[in-house]
Amino acid sequence: MKLESITLHRVAMPLVRPFETSFARQTTRVLLLVHVRTGGAEGGAEGWAECVALEGPLYSSEYVEGAEHVIRHYLAPALLAAPDVTAETVGPLTAFVVGHRMAKAALEAAVLDAQLRASGTSFGGYFGAVTDWVDCGVSVGISPDLDTLLDEVSGYVEEGYRRIKLKIKPGWDLLPVAAVREMIGPDMLLQVDANTAYTAADIAHLAGLDPFNLVLIEQPFVEEDIRTHVALARAIATPVCLDESIVSVGVALDAIERGATSIINIKPGRVGGYLESVRIHDACVQHDVPVWCGGMLETGVGRAANVALAALPGFILPGDTSASGRYYAEDLVEEPFVLGTGEHAGQLAVPTGPGTGVTVRGDLVRDWALADPVILRQ
Ligand code: NPQ
Numbered sequence: 344m345k346l347e348s349i350t351l352h353r354v355a356m357p358l359v360r361p362f363e364t365s366f367a368r369q370t371t372r373v374l375l376l377v378h379v380r381t382g383g384a385e386g387g388a389e390g391w392a393e394c395v396a397l398e399g400p401l402y403s404s405e406y407v408e409g410a411e412h413v414i415r416h417y418l419a420p421a422l423l424a425a426p427d428v429t430a431e432t433v434g435p436l437t438a439f440v441v442g443h444r445m446a447k448a449a450l451e452a453a454v455l456d457a458q459l460r461a462s463g464t465s466f467g468g469y470f471g472a473v474t475d476w477v478d479c480g481v482s483v484g485i486s487p488d489l490d491t492l493l494d495e496v497s498g499y500v501e502e503g504y505r506r507i508k509l510k511i512k513p514g515w516d517l518l519p520v521a522a523v524r525e526m527i528g529p530d531m532l533l534q535v536d537a538n539t540a541y542t543a544a545d546i547a548h549l550a551g552l553d554p555f556n557l558v559l560i561e562q563p564f565v566e567e568d569i570r571t572h573v574a575l576a577r578a579i580a581t582p583v584c585l586d587e588s589i590v591s592v593g594v595a596l597d598a599i600e601r602g603a604t605s606i607i608n609i610k611p612g613r614v615g616g617y618l619e620s621v622r623i624h625d626a627c628v629q630h631d632v633p634v635w636c637g638g639m640l641e642t643g644v645g646r647a648a649n650v651a652l653a654a655l656p657g658f659i660l661p662g663d664t665s666a667s668g669r670y671y672a673e674d675l676v677e678e679p680f681v682l683g684t685g686e687h688a689g690q691l692a693v694p695t696g697p698g699t700g701v702t703v704r705g706d707l708v709r710d711w712a713l714a715d716p717v718i719l720r721q
């Protein structure tokens with residue numbers, strides 16, 4: 344396909360409740376949407392994608408205005424100049440830029456959406472989805488106190504979520520985990536995510552999580568520190584799962600071989616796109632490493648693609664692919680994600696329409712815009 348234009352929309356969406364992690368407390372999700380139009384013989388195809396970068400460089404080095412800048416000045420010009428662009432060639436065409444995986448992932452996903460809409464194929468069909476419904480978990484932020492936390496968790500359990508993930512940090516770990524485990528019973532899947540808040544000195548303390556039968560502990564130490572994750576994995580019974588550290592299939596294989604991670608959180612934005620995500624999935628299946636789909640508080644645009652990815656066979660643990668209502672009163676798409684009922688309680692249906700299968704609400708993109716759209720052409 345020949346790309347005719349790439350348009351960037353920066354929007355701010357109110358969250359239904361503040362989301363607090365070891366690194367930030369947010370009441371609004373600021374995000375970047377990418378909209379591509381194709382010309383040439385397939386003229387008129389359109390694709391949308393969501394960049395998962397946060398407003399500030401707090402989860403990763405990337406952030407919304409940085410992603411916008413690198414797309415505007417480096418990535419988009421390379422794609423707009425190319426005579427033929429497909430999702431499969433976005434990676435090679437943008438490889439001259441070091442890093443900026445979230446920005447590249449958004450461009451690749453927008454091109455993939457346009458390409459699949461033109462051919463009448465769904466994301467799930469393209470990835471090789473093997474299921475129509477995916478198991479959903481929910482990520483629960485750090486609360487002001489234990490009562491508030493227990494109220495929030497019991498609400499999610501009633502909604503049907505199949506797994507609870509608690510955000511932890513030094514000073515908010517063993518007690519909330521014990522209280523939630525006591526409330527939800529021994530069998531409900533429970534895991535924790537530290538977002539890099541601990542150090543090697545905390546290994547003995549983190550062993551205190553072992554009695555609570557957790558599915559995993561996610562990313563206790565900084566992104567670059569593989570060796571301390573190896574030390575923790577050897578010292579505790581709870582499986583260690585990397586998130587921030589896993590930026591490519593190569594790093595995933597290194598971390599697996601070193602014994603730093605026995606489960607992997609796949610976030611398409613963090614690893615540079617859905618194609619790299621499928622490569623990580625395939626490598627993990629080969630190594631018998633379970634994977635699950637992470638989340639970045641996506642709107643329906645990013646959520647639709649994540650749910651399709653989570654329908655691959657290696658995604659054997661429930662993901663952070665929660666319903667739209669977990670984060671947003673009104674989603675950016677005409678088909679908000681709602682948990683199923685009956686045998687599909689705690690699950691989301693994999694979209695079946697062409698591309699992501701969802702339709703962006705232009706009215707909301709305009710209402711919540713933080714700036715005029717940036718239209719890029721050759
Ligand atoms: C994680 N996500 O797995 C992330 C981190 C994350 C669903 O737990 C605002 C504030 C937006 C904090 C997006 C989940 C955020 C945020 C993602 C944290 O590590």
Ligand code: MG
Nearest residue numbers: 536561562586
């Ligand atoms: Mg995480």
